[in-house]
Amino acid sequence: xxxxxxxxxxxxxxxxxxxxxxxxxxxxxxxxxxxxxxxxxxxxxxxxxxxxxxxxxxxxxxxxxxxxxxxxxxxxxxxxxxxxxxxxxxxxxxxxxxxxxxxxxxxxxxxxxxxxxxxxxxxxxxxxxxxxxxxxxxxxxxxxxxxxxxxxxxxxxxxxxxxxxxxxxxxxxxxxxxxxxxxxxxxxxxxxxxxxxxxxxxxxxxxxxxxxxxxxxxxxxxxxxxxxxxxxxxxxxxxxxxxxxxxxxxxxxxxxxxxxxxxxxxxxxxxxxxxxxxxxxxxxxxxxxxxxxxxxxxxxxxxxxxxxxxxxxxxxxxxxxxxxxxxxxxxxxxxxxxxxxxxxxxxxxxxxxxxxxxxxxxxxxxxxxxxxxxxxxxxxxxxxxxxxxxxxxxxxxxxxxxxxxxxxxxxxxxxxxxxxxxxxxxxxxxxxxxxxxxxxxxxxxxxxxxxxxxxxxxxxxxxxxxxxxxxxxxxxxxxxxxxxxxxxxxxxxxxxxxxxxxxxxxxxxxx
Amino acid sequence: xxxxxxxxxxxxxxxxxxxxxxxxxxxxxxxxxxxxxxxxxxxxxxxxxxxxxxxxxxxxxxxxxxxxxxxxxxxxxxxxxxxxxxxxxxxxxxxxxxxxxxxxxxxxxxxxxxxxxxxxxxxxxxxxxxxxxxxxxxxxxxxxxxxxxxxxxxxxxxxxxxxxxxxxxxxxxxxxxxxxxxxxxxxxxxxxxxxxxxxxxxxxxxxxxxxxxxxxxxxxxxxxxxxxxxxxxxxxxxxxxxxxxxxxxxxxxxxxxxxxxxxxxxxxxxxxxxxxxxxxxxxxxxxxxxxxxxxxxxxxxxxxxxxxxxxxxxxxxxxxxxxxxxxxx
Numbered sequence: 001x002x003x004x005x006x007x008x009x010x011x012x013x014x015x016x017x018x019x020x021x022x023x024x025x026x027x028x029x030x031x032x033x034x035x036x037x038x039x040x041x042x043x044x045x046x047x048x049x050x051x052x053x054x055x056x057x058x059x060x061x062x063x064x065x066x067x068x069x070x071x072x073x074x075x076x077x078x079x080x081x082x083x084x085x086x087x088x089x090x091x092x093x094x095x096x097x098x099x100x101x102x103x104x105x106x107x108x109x110x111x112x113x114x115x116x117x118x119x120x121x122x123x124x125x126x127x128x129x130x131x132x133x134x135x136x137x138x139x140x141x142x143x144x145x146x147x148x149x150x151x152x153x154x155x156x157x158x159x160x161x162x163x164x165x166x167x168x169x170x171x172x173x174x175x176x177x178x179x180x181x182x183x184x185x186x187x188x189x190x191x192x193x194x195x196x197x198x199x200x201x202x203x204x205x206x207x208x209x210x211x212x213x214x215x216x217x218x219x220x221x222x223x224x225x226x227x228x229x230x231x232x233x234x235x236x237x238x239x240x241x242x243x244x245x246x247x248x249x250x251x252x253x254x255x256x257x258x259x260x261x262x263x264x265x266x267x268x269x270x271x272x273x274x275x276x277x278x279x280x281x282x283x284x285x286x287x288x289x290x291x292x293x294x295x296x297x298x299x300x301x302x303x304x305x306x307x308x309x310x311x312x313x314x315x316x317x318x319x320x321x322x323x324x325x326x327x328x329x330x331x332x333x334x335x336x337x338x339x340x341x342x343x344x345x346x347x348x349x350x351x352x353x354x355x356x357x358x359x360x361x362x363x364x365x366x367x368x369x370x371x372x373x374x375x376x377x378x379x380x381x382x383x384x385x386x387x388x389x390x391x392x393x394x395x396x397x398x399x400x401x402x403x404x405x406x407x408x409x410x411x412x413x414x415x416x417x418x419x420x421x422x423x424x425x426x427x428x429x430x431x432x433x434x435x436x437x438x439x440x441x442x443x444x445x446x447x448x449x450x451x452x453x454x455x456x457x458x459x460x461x462x463x464x465x466x467x468x469x470x471x472x473x474x475x476x477x478x479x480x481x482x483x484x485x486x487x488x489x490x491x492x493x494x495x496x497x498x499x500x501x502x503x504x505x506x507x508x509x510x511x
Numbered sequence: 512x513x514x515x516x517x518x519x520x521x522x523x524x525x526x527x528x529x530x531x532x533x534x535x536x537x538x539x540x541x542x543x544x545x546x547x548x549x550x551x552x553x554x555x556x557x558x559x560x561x562x563x564x565x566x567x568x569x570x571x572x573x574x575x576x577x578x579x580x581x582x583x584x585x586x587x588x589x590x591x592x593x594x595x596x597x598x599x600x601x602x603x604x605x606x607x608x609x610x611x612x613x614x615x616x617x618x619x620x621x622x623x624x625x626x627x628x629x630x631x632x633x634x635x636x637x638x639x640x641x642x643x644x645x646x647x648x649x650x651x652x653x654x655x656x657x658x659x660x661x662x663x664x665x666x667x668x669x670x671x672x673x674x675x676x677x678x679x680x681x682x683x684x685x686x687x688x689x690x691x692x693x694x695x696x697x698x699x700x701x702x703x704x705x706x707x708x709x710x711x712x713x714x715x716x717x718x719x720x721x722x723x724x725x726x727x728x729x730x731x732x733x734x735x736x737x738x739x740x741x742x743x744x745x746x747x748x749x750x751x752x753x754x755x756x757x758x759x760x761x762x763x764x765x766x767x768x769x770x771x772x773x774x775x776x777x778x779x780x781x782x783x784x785x786x787x788x789x790x791x792x793x794x795x796x797x798x799x800x801x802x803x804x805x806x807x808x809x810x811x812x813x814x815x816x817x818x819x820x821x822x823x824x825x826x827x828x829x830x831x832x833x834x835x836x837x838x839x840x
Contacts, residue, residue, distance in 0.1 A: 008790075011790065014674075015781065018774070019775070022771045026768075064669070064670040064791055064792055065670070065790065071643050072667055114687075118684060119681075119684060129674065138671055145681065148682060148685055152681065155685075156688055166689075186637060189639075189642075190638045191640040204638075206636070207633050207636050208634075211633030
C-alpha cells in the first residue's frame with residue numbers, strides 16, 4: 001500500500017476546512033459568513049482538483065508524519081473515496097451558497113444564528129477525513145468530529161423542539177460511538193493493528209472478531225439511523241434550520257454507511273456469513289416500508305422529507321445481502337455484483353442531491369408561509385414556480401422514475417436482485433417506490449390545486465429557489481456520466497467485489 | 512494478592528457506577544460519580560497507564576465534578592418542590608403500568624444478559640495481538656521525545672491528537688450553539704470574599720507550576736498537554752468563581768487566539784512541512800523535540816482556555832435563566 005503515489009491533497013482536504021473554520025471564529029456574524037463561504041468554495045475547489053488527480057493517477061496516499069502503518073496513519077484516496085468526497089463538495093457548495101443567503105434573510109424571524117459556518121466547515125473536514133481514513137481508530141475520531149458538529153448544527157435554532165431532538169441525537173450518536181469504540185478495542189487487542197489493509201490480512205475468524213463486528217455494526221447502524229435505530233432521525237433532521245437539515249440528511253448519514261461498507265467488504269470478510277447479509281438486508285427492507293409509510297402519513301413537509309430519508313437509507317442496507325455471496329458461489333460467477341454496486345453508489349448520489357434539494361425547498365416554503373403544514377401548499381405552482389419544479393424533480397428521483405439517478409439506482413438494484421435469484425427483495429423495492437410515489441404525488445396534487453385564499457406566500461429571494469432547483473437537476477445529471485463513473489470506480493479495490501462465505505466460518509449474529 | 516486487589520477494584524468500580532445511577536438524590540449521584548472517577552483512575556494505575564489515570568481523575572472527577580456541582584448548586588433548592596411533585600406523579604403512573612411493562616423489561620434484561628455473556632466470552636478469549644508498543648519503542652529515538660506515549664500522541668499519531676484538539680474546540684462551540692452566546696460579554700458581580708481570594712492567591716501559582724511540570728515531564732514520563740491543560744483550566748475556573756472572568760478582562764481577539772492557538776499552530780506547522788516537501792505533521796528530526804514541546808504547550812493553553820470558557824458559559828447561561836425566572840416572579 002505504501003508504494004502508491006503520494007499526494008498532499010488528502011491532508012489538505014482535512015486541513016483546509018478546519019483552518020478556515022478556526023479563522024472564521026475570529027470574526028463577527030458577517031465576517032464569519034464571508035470567511036465561511038470562502039472556505040466552502042476553496043474546499044470544494046480543492047476536492048475537485050483532488051478528484052481529477054485520482055482519475056489520472058489512480059489511488060493516491062498520504063503517509064501522515066512519514067510514519068508508515070501499523071504505527072502511523074495513512075490517508076488513502078481511492079476512486080470510491082474520491083466519489084464520496086466529490087459528492088460532498090458539489091452538494092456542500094450548493095448548500096453553502098444557499099446558507100449564505102438564507103441566514104441573513106431569516107434574521108428578522110429567527111434572529112442571528114452564529115456558528116453555522118465554523119461548525120459546517122468542521123463537519124466537512126470530518127466527512128473528508130472519514131472518507132480518506134484507512135485506520136480503525138482514526139475513523140472513530142472522524143466520527144466524533146462529525147457527530148459533535150452535526151449535533152451542534154441541529155440545535156442551532158435554540159428552539160425547544162430542536163433542543164430536545166438534539167439531545168436525543170447526541171445520546172444516539174454517543175451510544176453509537178461507544179459501541180464502535182468497543183469493537184475497535186477488541187480488534188486492536190487481538191491483532192495489535194488498526195490499519196484496515198493490514199487488518200484484512202491478519203484478522204482471523206473467532207468469537208472476538210465476530211463480536212467486534214457485531215458491536216461495530218450496531219454502532220454504525222445507530223449512526224446511520226438504520227432500522228430499528230432510526231428513531232432519532234426524523235425529529236433531529238426536521239427541527240434544524242433548512243441548510244442544516246440538508247447537510248444532515250444528504251451527507252452526514254452517508255458517512256456511517258461508508259464505514260460500514262468499507263469494513264464489511266475490506267476487513268471483516270472472514271467473519272461474515274450469508275445469514276448476516278440477509279439480516280441487515282431485512283433491517284433495510286423494513287426501513288424502506290416503514291419509513292415510506294410514515295412519510296406518507298405526515299402532514300408537515302419537513303417531517304415527510306425526514307421520514308423519507310429513513311426509507312432511502314434502507315435501500316442502501318439492501319445491497320449487503322446481494323454482495324455477501326451464499327456458500328459455494330464465487331465472486332467471478334456472480335454476475336449481479338456490478339449492477340448491485342452501481343445501484344449502491346447511485347442511491348448514495350441521487351439521494352444526496354434530491355434530499356438536499358428537497359430540504360432546501362422546504363426551507364424556502366417555510367420562509368414564504370411561516371410554517372410547513374402541507375395543506376397550505378395549494379397553488380404553489382402559481383406562486384413559486386421554481387420551487388414547485390425543484391420539489392417535483394427531487395420527488396421523481398426519490399420515487400425512482402426515469403431518467404433520474406434514483407431510477408438508475410432502483411433499476412440496477414432490481415436487476416441485481418433478479419440476477420442473484422434473491423427475488424424476495426423485489427416486492428420491497430416496488431412497494432417502497434409506490435409509497436414514495438404516494439407522498440410525492442400528494443404534495444404535487446396540492447401544489448397544482450387552486451388556492452382558496454389570496455396570495456398567502458411572502459416573497460423569497462429568487463437565488464434560494466435556483467440553488468434548490470440546481471441540486472434537483474443534479475440528481476438527473478449524474479446519470480449522464482454513468483458509464484465512465486462505473487468504469488472509474490471499478491479501479492477501486494472493493495467496488496464490484498463480493499464476499500465469499502463458507503458455512504463453518506465464525507458465528508453469525510449481525511443486525 | 513495483586514489479583515485480589517484488582518478484583519476488589521473491579522467490583523468497586525461497578526458498585527460505584529450502579530450506586531451513582533440508582534442514588535435517589537441528585538447530589539448523592541454526583542458525589543458517587545466523583546468516587547467512581549477516582550476508582551476508575553486507580554484502575555488505570557493498576558493497568559500501568561498512569562497518563563490515563565491522571566486524565567481520568569482530572570476530567571472525570573475534577574472538571575466534570577465542577578460542572579456537576581455548579582449545576583447542582585443552582586437548581587436543586589428551587590426545584591426540590593417540583594421534584595417532589597414529579598416523583599409523586601411518576602409513582603402513581605408507574606404503579607398502573609408495572610404489569611404491562613413486565614414482559615418487555617424481562618426480555619430486555621435477558622437480552623442484555625445474553626449480550627453481556629457474549630461480550631465476556633469475546634473479551635476473555637481475546638488473542639494476544641501484541642499491540643504497537645514494541646513498534647513505538649523501536650522508533651522512539653527518532654521521535655524527538657523519550658516517553659513512548661507522548662511520542663505516539665504528538666508524533667506517530669499526531670493526526671488523531673490534532674483532530675481531538677479540534678473536538679474539544681467543537682465541544683465548546685456546541686456549548687455556544689446551545690446557549691447562543693458568543694464568548695460571553697456581560698460582567699458578573701465581583702465576589703469579594705477574603706477566603707476565596709486567599710485560596711485563589713495560593714492555588715493559582717501552584718496549579719500553574721504543577722501544570723507546567725506535567726507538561727515538561729511528558730517528554731520523559733507520564734504527563735503532557737492534556738493533563739497540564741486540566742490544571743491550567745482549573746486556574747481559569749477559580750478566577751471565574753472569584754469574580755475575575757478572564758475572557759472579560761482580555762480583549763475579544765486575544766480570547767479567540769487562546770482558544771484556537773493549539774489547533775492553528777499544529778495545523779500551520781503541518782502545512783509548512785507539506786510546503787517543504789514532507790507530509791502533514793512530519794517533523795524534521797533535528798527539531799522534533801523543540802517543536803513537540805511548543806505544540807504541546809500551545810495545545811495545553813488552548814484546551815485550558817476551552818475548559819474555562821465552557822465552564823464560564825454554562826455558569827453564565829444558568830445565571831441568565833435564573834434571572835429571567837426571578838424577574839418573572
